[in-house]
Amino acid sequence: MLKGKKVxxxxxxxxxxxxxxxxxIKSAGADVVFSTTECFV
Amino acid sequence: xxxxxxxxxxxxxxKYGNENFIVVIGGAEAEASGLTAETVSTGDxxxxxxxxxxxxxxxxxxVFELKEQVDPDVYEEQISMMEMVLEVDEIxxxxxxxxx
Numbered sequence: 001m002l003k004g005k006k007v008x009x010x011x012x013x014x015x016x017x018x019x020x021x022x023x024x025i026k027s028a029g030a031d032v033v034f035s036t037t038e039c040f041v
Numbered sequence: 042x043x044x045x046x047x048x049x050x051x052x053x054x055x056k057y058g059n060e061n062f063i064v065v066i067g068g069a070e071a072e073a074s075g076l077t078a079e080t081v082s083t084g085d086x087x088x089x090x091x092x093x094x095x096x097x098x099x100x101x102x103x104v105f106e107l108k109e110q111v112d113p114d115v116y117e118e119q120i121s122m123m124e125m126v127l128e129v130d131e132i133x134x135x136x137x138x139x140x141x
Contacts, residue, residue, distance in 0.1 A: 005071045005087065008050055008063075010042070010062075010066045013057050015127060016104050016119075023115050024107065024112075024119055025104075025111075028107065028111050031116075034049055034050075036043075
């Protein structure tokens with residue numbers, strides 16, 4: 001499902017941060033086009 | 042959802058369309074994760090940002106839902122610790138709601 005998809009990552013400082021998700025998504029063969037880590041405080 | 046990020050997602054959807062472009066979120070709890078999923082799908086429910094009344098129709102997944110597709114070693118290293126402390130089932134249930 002992820003292979004070949006363009007992906008935007010909205011990480012969470014208190015949950016899973018952007019760079020950690022990025023590693024996962026890349027390993028699944030998807031193309032990360034945007035990655036950030038939001039802070040809800 | 043951060044207003045600046047709403048603009049970025051809007052611009053990226055214009056560039057890539059909503060068929061081959063998805064959003065992956067890493068929210069710590071169900072409500073905030075659901076809010077993000079709703080914002081990129083049907084529009085900003087708080088009517089605060091550029092996606093107010095804008096239905097992009099994007100599919101959003103929490104990274105927990107994608108476990109089977111991720112390299113197990115990478116998942117273990119990057120995600121497994123948070124998987125132990127967060128309400129995984131509750132988060133997934135909420136995020137899924139907005140893909141129907």
